[in-house]
Amino acid sequence: MPIITLTTDFGLKDHFVGAIKGHIYSELPEATVVDISHQVSPFDIQECAYLLKNAYKAFPDGSIHIVGVDSEKTAENTHLAIKVDQHFFITADNGVISLITEEISPEKVVEIQLPNAISSAFPVLDVFVKVACHLARGGTLEVIGKPFSNIRSIREITPTVTNGGNTILGSVLYIDNYGNVVTNISKNLFEAYRKGRKFTLEARNKKLTEIHKKYSDIINFDLEKSRRKGAGDLMALFNSSGYIELAIYKSNPNTVGGAATLLGLDYRDTVLINFS
Structure with missing residues (x-):
């Protein structure tokens, strides 16, 4: 079964990380969950991207990476599931993927549209975990969303x-x-x-x-x-x-x-x- 990784700005004081892991294990008791970091500075997309960019390649192909930074869904910040460089990323469309993969084009991108999905202040738990478990079971991207082509792109300052x-x-x-x-x-x-x-x-x-x-x-x-x-x-x-x-x-x-x-x-x- 693919590894599921977590990268968030939730810190470790509150219940959020524990609740995410508990929800994953409730759906997939045999899952392997790995923390990349929960100490990303709040809403810092560039910092999140630096950590993930230097970590994800160490994981096996097919690994699933939940990105819990600036993850609340809005009219301008939809939820995406992306296959790129033989890895899956579940994230908001906030530009983080453009910083993580830079010169690598995604193989598939879907806008997440789960049936009976609820709008909440904790989308990592209510949406991203469901998508990660679906992919970990061998499910396809097409089942959980529709094709999406206009990924937000931001660029880090270059020398x-x-x-x-x-x-x-x-x-x-x-x-x-x-x-x-x-x-x-x-x-x-x-x-x-x-x-x-x-x-x-x-x-x-x-x-x-x-x-x-x-x-x-x-x-x-x-x-x-x-x-x-x-x-x-x-x-x-x-x-x-x-x-x-x-x-x-x-x-x-x-x-x-x-x-x-x-x-x-x-x-x-x-x-x-x-x-x-």
């Missing part, structure tokens, strides 16, 4: 290359649980314009001239401990999603702060790379 290829102007894409700052500058873009040259990465008033492959690379183990960089030092690295990330090594964002707070960076703030 700009200026100054004759000598400057990349990027932005903050995401801030993770550690307070690390993920930029929208990919490793592929960086290497395409670097061409072996030296560079300076600038964020606010900080400058870095090295990008590491992993966090512990900041430590030069050949030096005495008193002379090494380490916990509390600012660094840049290529993260597991292939983007340039700024981090404070082994920093606790709940005590001393992470890179986002210490640098004063937030979503869409500017990060600059100059080649020389």
